[in-house]
Amino acid sequence: MIGNSATVLPLRDHRASRRTLYFTRGELNQLLGLYSRNVARGVWRDYAIDHRDGQALFSVFRHTHESAAYTIVKSLGQSAAQAPGEAVFLVLSGRQRLHIGNTLAEALEYFRAKLSVIPGARR
16 A cells, blocks of 8 residues: 655745746837737737746737747846846747847837738738
8 A cells, every 4th residue: 555645845836946937018018019010900819918937928920820920028038148137039930030139129120021921911
């Protein structure tokens, strides 16, 4: 017979170790502005906001039931060139890193050229 031993871990210890990162109001305005322009053009149809340990993610979808076309990730920087707690912004397509910026505006520059010439997109 196996003993009934269990380890009890205080939930506050687990929560304290997680670092939840959020988009600021200004960042959300930039993201939703880009999203709404592309919805109006018929390029994107849906979005999702998610949070992981030390990351905030804004994903956009061309079709509701597909995987994300692009994900903009705000992440706490890990490089020596960044100050502790300073965020970095990534533009991903699937697992492929397309662009990186120290500010959200820098990261969103990727879309300025990329999405202005999408074949079949309505203007």
